[in-house]
Amino acid sequence: MLPAAGIRIKQTATAPAKRTRLIYRAYNLNLETWFPLTQLPPGSGRADVRIQLGDIVEKVPLTQTHLCVRASPQQVILAVPGLGRFSIQDGSQIIFSPDVDVDVKLVELFLTDYALGYLLLQREQMVFQASALSLFGQGLLISGPSNSGKSSLALGLWQRGHRFFGEDLAAVMLCAGRTTLLPGIPRMKIWEDRISQLNLNTNDYHQIRPDQARHLIPSGDLTCPEQVPLKHLIYLMDWGGDQVRAVPMRGFEKIHWLQKSCFGSPETLAAMGLSARHFRLLTTIAEGLPVTKLCFPRGEEHFDRIQNEIEGICRP
Amino acid sequence: MKNLVWLASYPKSGNTWFRVVLGNLLIATRDKPLDINQIGVGAIASSRPLFDQNMGIKASDLSLNQIQSWRVRVAEQIAQQHEPELFFFKIHDHYQQVAPGEPLIPLDRTRCVIYLVRNPLDVCVSYAHHFHMTFEAASQQLCNEDTGLCAGTTRLYNQLRQHLSSWSEHVRSWLEAPDLPVHVLRYEDMKRSSFQSFSKALSAAGVAFTDEQLYRALEASKLERLRLQEREAGFVEKVRTSPALFFRKGEIGEGQVELSTEQVECLISHHGAMMRRLGYLDQTGRLLL
Numbered sequence: 252m253l254p255a256a257g258i259r260i261k262q263t264a265t266a267p268a269k270r271t272r273l274i275y276r277a278y279n280l281n282l283e284t285w286f287p288l289t290q291l292p293p294g295s296g297r298a299d300v301r302i303q304l305g306d307i308v309e310k311v312p313l314t315q316t317h318l319c320v321r322a323s324p325q326q327v328i329l330a331v332p333g334l335g336r337f338s339i340q341d342g343s344q345i346i347f348s349p350d351v352d353v354d355v356k357l358v359e360l361f362l363t364d365y366a367l368g369y370l371l372l373q374r375e376q377m378v379f380q381a382s383a384l385s386l387f388g389q390g391l392l393i394s395g396p397s398n399s400g401k402s403s404l405a406l407g408l409w410q411r412g413h414r415f416f417g418e419d420l421a422a423v424m425l426c427a428g429r430t431t432l433l434p435g436i437p438r439m440k441i442w443e444d445r446i447s448q449l450n451l452n453t454n455d456y457h458q459i460r461p462d463q464a465r466h467l468i469p470s471g472d473l474t475c476p477e478q479v480p481l482k483h484l485i486y487l488m489d490w491g492g493d494q495v496r497a498v499p500m501r502g503f504e505k506i507h508w509l510q511k512s513c514f515g516s517p518e519t520l521a522a523m524g525l526s527a528r529h530f531r532l533l534t535t536i537a538e539g540l541p542v543t544k545l546c547f548p549r550g551e552e553h554f555d556r557i558q559n560e561i562e563g564i565c566r567p
Numbered sequence: 568m569k570n571l572v573w574l575a576s577y578p579k580s581g582n583t584w585f586r587v588v589l590g591n592l593l594i595a596t597r598d599k600p601l602d603i604n605q606i607g608v609g610a611i612a613s614s615r616p617l618f619d620q621n622m623g624i625k626a627s628d629l630s631l632n633q634i635q636s637w638r639v640r641v642a643e644q645i646a647q648q649h650e651p652e653l654f655f656f657k658i659h660d661h662y663q664q665v666a667p668g669e670p671l672i673p674l675d676r677t678r679c680v681i682y683l684v685r686n687p688l689d690v691c692v693s694y695a696h697h698f699h700m701t702f703e704a705a706s707q708q709l710c711n712e713d714t715g716l717c718a719g720t721t722r723l724y725n726q727l728r729q730h731l732s733s734w735s736e737h738v739r740s741w742l743e744a745p746d747l748p749v750h751v752l753r754y755e756d757m758k759r760s761s762f763q764s765f766s767k768a769l770s771a772a773g774v775a776f777t778d779e780q781l782y783r784a785l786e787a788s789k790l791e792r793l794r795l796q797e798r799e800a801g802f803v804e805k806v807r808t809s810p811a812l813f814f815r816k817g818e819i820g821e822g823q824v825e826l827s828t829e830q831v832e833c834l835i836s837h838h839g840a841m842m843r844r845l846g847y848l849d850q851t852g853r854l855l856l
Contacts, residue, residue, distance in 0.1 A: 316623065318644060332624075332629065332633045333630070361624075397625065397627070443721040444719075445722070463720055464720050549807045
């Protein structure tokens with residue numbers, strides 16, 4: 252294990268000079284780290300997950316499921332180009348092995364958006380690749396393919412006063428027949444185009460990478476919201492028509508769109524030994540969760556109409 | 568195994584039409600012609616969802632240079648997934664090295680490149696309609712070596728950034744690429760001698776077909792039929808801001824009619840040498856075809 256003094260990571264102004272135990276809270280877990288996670292609410296008490304620097308050892312042979320991901324039931328290794336490798340182990344530990352001179356903010360981003368996702372899967376949680384909000388006290392997941400507007404719509408709904416629960420990763424707990432949305436990371440990653448459309452000033456927000464104008468927008472005061480019952484999943488899909496159309500899904504269609512919304516590909520889930528359990532959970536969730544396919548015309552100019560439609564779907 | 572076939576072209580040179588014919592040949596049935604919104608043959612190499620799915624990390628979380636250099640690995644992975652079947656990649660990028668010694672496409676996985684080329688005067692008119700810009704702006708883009716698609720840094724699009732370069736530099740980059748088996752297919756030949764030109768290109772790619780199957784695929788892919796489908800159900804590959812249909816006219820010689828004399832002269836002065844090489848100009852500078 253590398254000592255903290257040997258970390259060759261760009262330290263931010265707020266980074267501690269020596270190793271300090273820090274506790275943060277996300278997805279109902281206490282995360283213990285050696286460096287500050289600036290986008291997470293603080294936690295307290297016993298650590299559920301330890302995040303450490305160190306050398307990564309492959310405990311058992313891993314299956315390559317993507318160019319950057321290898322997995323087994325005990326361990327997932329995520330290799331991020333230009334940053335380093337994360338080893339996610341046994342649902343309780345994340346080890347990061349950095350490349351030279353990496354940006355600690357980027358480490359945080361991959362830690363929270365990817366490594367934690369695999370860790371939650373190891374803990375047999377349902378994890379969705381979706382924006383999560385609470386509208387009128389009811390949990391909502393907004394899912395869809397890349398570039399469908401998940402983050403932009405979540406930002407717009409948050410600006411309308413709805414509670415933001417997280418972006419990219421949304422964890423759902425199934426307990427005694429109830430499906431609950433857990434509070435995630437209270438920040439959004441938004442492209443400059445969209446920030447400008449909402450009359451926000453990009454200079455107020457941290458730019459994630461120097462060559463791409465995408466910024467981190469914190470969604471409030473870092474107080475951790477309470478979990479809420481999950482009541483809707485909306486799958487976004489642009490189409491050639493002029494209308495916004497909400498199409499309720501039924502039966503196997505629901506499972507299909509829920510599955511498309513999951514974090515972790517079928518290949519990775521299989522390598523983690525989770526396929527069967529994951530499918531069982533999915534079908535159980537599908538039984539009680541309304542799933543709506545929301546078809547809308549392409550273009551940001553329609554976002555207001557789409558947000559109205561989403562509020563209409565979620566209004567009790 | 569070499570199972571990748573690259574359908575390379577400057578935009579608006581017949582690439583989509585070629586893929587529709589392929590779809591009608593390989594997927595559609597006699598009773599059910601291909602749905603243009605589900606062409607189902609291969610993918611565009613710059614597809615952002617394809618990149619994300621294969622990387623396990625989203626392009627939006629990587630730098631532009633990382634995206635560019637990893638695209639070749641994604642292509643290799645897809646080749647491996649589809650072995651022993653052929654996989655068709657549509658590609659609009661200028662052929663270049665993405666890093667020292669690292670070509671844009673994996674050579675050891677490439678069976679052949681079908682390079683689709685069209686008279687730049689006609690490309691200019693079609694490009695202007697497609698991207699909803701003036702003929703003047705389109706002709707400037709065709710003459711500019713910095714021209715690219717989805718090239719902004721203030722957002723990512725459904726496709727990743729692509730460097731096109733000018734029309735003639737694009738053609739040169741593919742035709743003169745070392746170690747690349749390139750079959751040149753002119754749009755004008757696809758239109759006028761459809762059966763022969765498609766037949767040669769498909770054979771070069773290693774596609775097995777009968778004459779009857781190809782005749783049927785060509786019939787099902789006639790522009791009028793595609794236009795009808797687009798009018799009824801839209802077309803996902805159409806640029807949102809453009810009022811024009813994607814399958815608009817597809818005529819040969821439209822550039823000579825629509826463009827101003829200055830625009831024609833400008834395009835010829837930039838691209839004359841390559842136009843001569845491809846049979847679009849004779850030695851005296853007279854337009855052919």
